[in-house]
Amino acid sequence: MIEVEHLTKRYGRTVAVDDLSFSVRPGRVTGFLGPNGAGKSTTMRMILGLDRPTSGTVRIDGKPYRELDRPLTRVGALLDAKWVHPNRSARAHLRWMARTNRLPNRRVDEVLETVGLSGVADRRAGGFSLGMSQRLGIAAALLGDPEILMFDEPVNGLDPEGILWIRQIMQRLASEGRTVLVSSHLLSEMAQTAEELVVIGRGKLIRQCGTAQFVDEASGATIRVRTPQVERLRGALHQEGIEVRDEVVDELPTLVVAGTSSERVGEIAAAQGVVLHELSVQRGSLEQAFLQLTNEAVEYHAHDGATTGNEGTDR
Amino acid sequence: MSAVNLISAESIKLFSTRSPWWCNLLAMVLPVGFATAAVLSWPTDVPISVTEVQMGYQFGMMLVLVMAALAVTTEYRFGTMRTTFQAVPGRSSALLAKTALVAGVAGLVGLVAALGSLGVASVLHPVSDLGLGTADELRAVLGVAPVFVFSAVIAVAVGLLVRQSAGALALLLVWPMLVEPLVSVIPTVGEHIQQWMPFVAADHFLRGERSMIADPVLSPAMALAYFAAVSVGLLAVALVVARRRDA
Amino acid sequence: MIEARGLTRRYGNKVAVDDLSFSVRPGRVTGFLGPNGAGKSTTMRMILGLDRPTSGTVRVNGQAYHELDQPLRRIGALLDAKWVHPNRSARAHLRWLARTNRLPDRRVDEVLEAVGLAAVANRPAGGFSLGMSQRLGIATALLGDPEILMFDEPVNGLDPEGIRWIRGFMRDLAAQGRTVFVSSHLLSEMAQTAEDLVVIGRGKLISQCTTAEFIDNASESLVRVRTPQAEELRAALARADAEVRVEVETGALLVSGVTTQLVGEVAAAGGVVLHELAVERASLEQAFMRLTDDAVEYQTTALPAPELVTAGR
Structure with missing residues (x-):
């Protein structure tokens, strides 16, 4: 101790x-x-x-x-x-x-x-x-x-x-x-x-x-859902008042759900007879969380996007 | 933590790198070499005194100062002092163990150097009948050991205070070689102050009336006591500072 | 483009x-x-x-380095x-350095x-x-x-x-069409x-391949499934010839040799509720360890045995 x-x-x-x-x-x-x-x-x-x-x-x-x-x-x-x-x-x-x-x-x-x-x-x-x-x-x-x-x-x-x-x-x-x-x-x-x-x-x-x-705490977990019946699942989740976002992950259409548990999404899907191809929890990284919380405490910052700005000038 | 363990730890440190070996070896060889040279350049039919034979102790003393100071400053340089303080957070006991070991080794080196010088000289110059018969002769020979001991204590203390090899060595070599001999140049008070210079006092102890002091206040024995007191006082200051400072 | 062909370097016998x-x-x-x-x-x-x-x-772009004109502009x-x-x-x-390659100040x-050193540029x-x-x-x-x-x-x-900055930086450089090694x-x-x-x-x-291939080649990926009806799903998956293990701490099923799609279809067909259905990919570290196992120069033998706990207690 x-x-x-x-x-x-x-x-x-x-x-x-x-x-x-x-x-x-x-x-x-x-x-x-x-x-x-x-x-x-x-x-x-x-x-x-x-x-x-x-x-x-x-x-x-x-x-x-x-x-x-x-x-x-x-x-x-x-x-x-x-x-x-x-x-x-x-x-x-x-x-x-x-x-x-x-x-x-x-x-x-x-x-x-x-x-x-x-x-x-x-x-x-x-x-x-x-x-x-x-x-x-x-x-x-x-x-x-x-x-x-x-x-x-x-x-x-x-x-x-x-x-x-x-x-x-x-x-x-x-x-x-x-x-x-x-x-x-x-x-x-x-x-x-x-x-x-x-x-x-x-x-x-x-x-x-x-x-x-x-x-x-710093970066809330989201749930990634893939299904061949996207519209049906989206409707069902909406009815339950759950927020859904559309994204393309690895070239596949994906629903990203926040503010609920994967268990709940799974149960809604099963109740509606929706086939799931993926139901995974996406946690934030420690790095994201850390940088978010220590942002002000960093000694000096490098310029973000400096490459796109400066590198271009000589080309 | 027992003193025996701490001294044993310090002896592993001292003897597991090469430079202390070289310093100590040279500290023994140089005075003997000096005695050899002195005797060989002395007329064969005129007796040489023990004091003359022991003149080379100063070279040995320089190397002892180097060895003792490096035993401290290299620890700062390489960060092992932090490990030492981590292992012995009281700090003083570890530093006292180091001082005891280094001073003990220095004393041994002094004894070997002085007896070696005497031995070589008496073999090479039989006419002189060199020996340890008188009090002066005893001091001149066996006295080298305590002078080396307290020199080492001074060097450890300076190492602790300065912490950098270059600075500590410069101070330790310049002080007895240049500063103390030049004090007498100061008008009127110079000669009087000079006999209170620690290394001058040590020299007075070893060489008695042949030392550079014209009109000594201290007896040779008291001069050694004075030299010892200076070294112990300096060490006490260094220990207090080392305890307080960030490692 | 960097191309190495039959590159060999000996130091004495090594x-x-x-x-x-x-x-x-x-x-x-x-x-x-x-x-x-x-x-x-x-x-x-x-x-x-x-x-x-x-x-x-x-x-380097078809030339040996010493043949390059103004090499700092190339690599x-x-x-x-x-x-x-x-x-x-x-x-x-x-x-x-700029002067050697006729680059402007x-x-x-x-x-x-760009690297965030403008403020300390004049310090030693x-x-x-x-x-x-x-x-x-x-x-540089x-x-x-x-x-x-x-x-x-x-x-x-x-x-x-x-x-994080240098990771983004390297990705940007690559996105601009540069070669980043x-x-x-x-x-x-x-x-x-x-x-790659x-x-x-x-x-x-x-091995030379994409990172994803490297991981997939070295270790098969598993499908991780959590469900309140584990026994039912297990039986259904067994009928579909999938190999199923149970993760002891969590009770999750680890299925090998199938896709998440297949597991999802099987579950839906059997009316099984899913709580999680995700690919569990091996880490690059696991893949690397497997492939370089005998190429390590000196290996640490074992973890400290608990019985070493004696000296100070």
Whole structure:
């Protein structure tokens, strides 16, 4: 359990984190989202006691991080995969960490095995690819077998196999009852991984809720219906006071229905003896929902449609 | 967290990269080399004093300063200081463990360098009858160890305060080499202030009346105590600052 | 149009690219996929004439890269956003590039505007965030208004707004009739952006086809049906020779080897009420994993076993 209360961090005049409160519960993967410069990394550093809050508090299972005994056994974190001495081997890096928290050397070999770095454990970390550094960072986070895990952009630099692996590892850790907080810019990835979201913008909390709820609230679900008896179904739905829109999807005429459930549409169709060729719920994407809610909080905007405008001039 | 574990962790850090090995090796080899050169250029029939043989300790000290400062600044440079503070959030205990280890290694290096210098010199210059008979001779040889210890403490403290290798090393090399010797140039008060310069005091401890101070206020033993006090004071300031600052 | 024929590159004993042939057509976004070490970056460097093929050829609009006159006007590329002098401003970086290909300075301001960097154009590029560097790299690629664009991991370091922006941007470029060739490890992103795919593994071509074909070939799609009359529908579908499984968590029926139309007809004929009737397509990731399984360079063995939970508890 991570509890953040009224957390504020100022650097001179800029307010990086502004009266932020949220809590991260165990047993699920919680996504930590926000545009660039929203204060995610600063918040994570304050959770770990690395940066000192201007005001407010962070508690790990009820205690400030600095008061934890053997903290690596309580909280494991990967904030930046490049935080390794380039001339030190992966094994030596993990060994000194293990020693500070009285963890056995055996544990170092275990986590190296877990992340698939056993074969290169004695090579200097400076020669690692970003994907390998990322794996080493994950090994460091797992070292103390902690109940709370925090990852900042963990899939950065990983290839598809690595991305799948890290998604599974996070879900596995959560299912073991651990608290998992993950920040990422890759929303399609987060939509698959996180059950719960903490969304911030300009250092302030925008929303904390379940991922599904977040998406549904921002962009309501619609129902896509295909049938050879379009007119009949349209009439029946109209009679029930249900709104229907015509669209062409994949070159096929389609009815798009909003403001009701697919169950209800199915029952109306069956009552009228209408044959259905498709009856599917179309959810909005996490990306749509996120961009809608954080719109004002984005640091700078690229010009939309700039291609059509500018590119044309030289042709 | 037990001190033994923290020191053991720091020793993994110190000895798992190559540059501390080189620094320490050179810190032992250079003074011995200097002693060799001094003895070989000395007339074979005139006795050379132990103090003269130990003059090269300054080269070793420079390398010890480099080694100790880098042990801190590379941690900032590569972000491992954050990992260290994440593992030991009290910060001071980890930094004290690092200081203890680095200073201990420095002391050992000093001892080897001084005894090595003495040994080489007595083999190459049998006429001198070099030994550890007098108090002056004991200080000149065994005293190198505590001087290296407290030099390392100063370097760790400066590393913690400056956090950047280039800045910390420039300060640590320029200060004892240029600033302290030049203080005496200041009219009237210069010579008096100079003996309160820490590295001048350390030199006074090692070399007694042969040091650059004309009219010392402190006895050699008190000069060492003063040097130690400066280093510990600096470290205390550095620890407080490191605790408060964002990592 | 990019055409690779028998492209091979060896480094000593190691074969990075192995007899690779493919073509990238204009008017669409083509994704370039492969596990780490598959040879994607090497291939892209050979397309740009930066690396020399051991054998084989690669042609850009029918010519080798070094034969192109004013190459920036023909092909624009973003290979590594950090290939910029850190103390040079974004504008100065683009200006010297523009000068090499006799492009007007006006064009520099246009592309800076297009990528949203106009306001920071005079700041040294060394102080840019990864996302801003990425935008500068894209501006560089666009500078000569080329017909062919190549991007290596373009969304790296971008935030969600930037990711959406570059996706729309690439689609626009393709819609203008340009050839757009993009490598990425982010398959859910590629599934949304790329219409065509070139998939390689260990330097060899695994597949070149449309994204939809790639997914369909690798894994059959299922029809997902929810109904209050599951038993009735199941029996009716069994008579129609469809294979039916039940999804444990939801009780939904997963039917393979049939279309949604057929399931709909069967349901209507039997008077079965439907609550959902949808195609469940495999993800690009699933398809990719299946096809590149043995082409992965180093594989993580297993997930951490739960019994590792001992040290700190």
